[in-house]
Amino acid sequence: MDAKERAGEWAASQVRDGMAVGLGTGSTAAFFIRGVARRVREEGLKLRLLASSSYSTILLATELGLPLATLEQVDALDLYADGADEFDPQKRLIKGRGAAMVREKHLVHLSSRFLVLVDPSKRVERLGTHFPVPVECLPFSTGLVRAELVKLGAREAIVRPAGTSKDGPVVSDQGNFVIDARFDAAGDVAGLDDAINAIPGVVGHGLFTRYADRVTVAVGHADRVEIIG
Numbered sequence: 001m002d003a004k005e006r007a008g009e010w011a012a013s014q015v016r017d018g019m020a021v022g023l024g025t026g027s028t029a030a031f032f033i034r035g036v037a038r039r040v041r042e043e044g045l046k047l048r049l050l051a052s053s054s055y056s057t058i059l060l061a062t063e064l065g066l067p068l069a070t071l072e073q074v075d076a077l078d079l080y081a082d083g084a085d086e087f088d089p090q091k092r093l094i095k096g097r098g099a100a101m102v103r104e105k106h107l108v109h110l111s112s113r114f115l116v117l118v119d120p121s122k123r124v125e126r127l128g129t130h131f132p133v134p135v136e137c138l139p140f141s142t143g144l145v146r147a148e149l150v151k152l153g154a155r156e157a158i159v160r161p162a163g164t165s166k167d168g169p170v171v172s173d174q175g176n177f178v179i180d181a182r183f184d185a186a187g188d189v190a191g192l193d194d195a196i197n198a199i200p201g202v203v204g205h206g207l208f209t210r211y212a213d214r215v216t217v218a219v220g221h222a223d224r225v226e227i228i229g
């Protein structure tokens with residue numbers, strides 16, 4: 001079992017019959033989702049499952065035969081499990097490599113317990129060490145948002161390209177663009193979180209600074225899972 005799989009399996013073991021559970025997005029969350037599907041199959045767990053963190057997760061959960069609720073039907077989650085790109089000693093996060101951070105934050109907000117599933121490479125002293133902060137914006141606001149991010153100290157703010165799968169930019173599940181903003185390892189991350197939210201045209205972003213009280217980080221290693229509660 002590799003580190004991500006171990007973290008995902010541990011999170012699946014935390015699910016209890018009758019819970020409302022949110023399913024995150026990414027390669028580590030996929031191990032969690034597969035683990036939940038196995039437990040539903042083998043143990044007959046009855047769960048309310050919300051896969052709305054992305055179309056990617058809705059497709060995976062559907063393929064696995066999991067019955068899904070919609071966001072309109074669920075206003076609170078007992079548990080939400082998802083990956084992260086970076087976490088710091090205060091259990092603050094950067095998310096959004098998969099461009100799903102807006103929906104992911106919505107589900108975190110609904111949850112009373114948030115399991116962050118990572119491998120050791122995601123641990124940093126300061127957020128922004130390896131990853132940019134992804135900022136989702138309305139397409140017509142792209143220029144304004146890039147300029148404002150630079151004013152906030154970003155040394156680079158680039159529209160994320162789709163790569164070989166499509167010409168032009170990544171288009172989010174909401175039909176928006178994603179700007180990757182590189183800050184020299186962010187200092188006042190809570191202030192930056194608020195300041196980015198205040199830019200007109202910003203739909204959301206990948207700094208998660210306000211949820212440490214509900215976060216448990218599960219760091220998968222080759223032979224164990226380290227829990228940072």
Ligand code: 5RP
Binds near residue numbers: 025094099
């Ligand atoms: C998607 C995310 C992912 O959870 C994050 O990028 C981690 O992904 P992975 O588990 O594949 O390393 O935020 O938007």
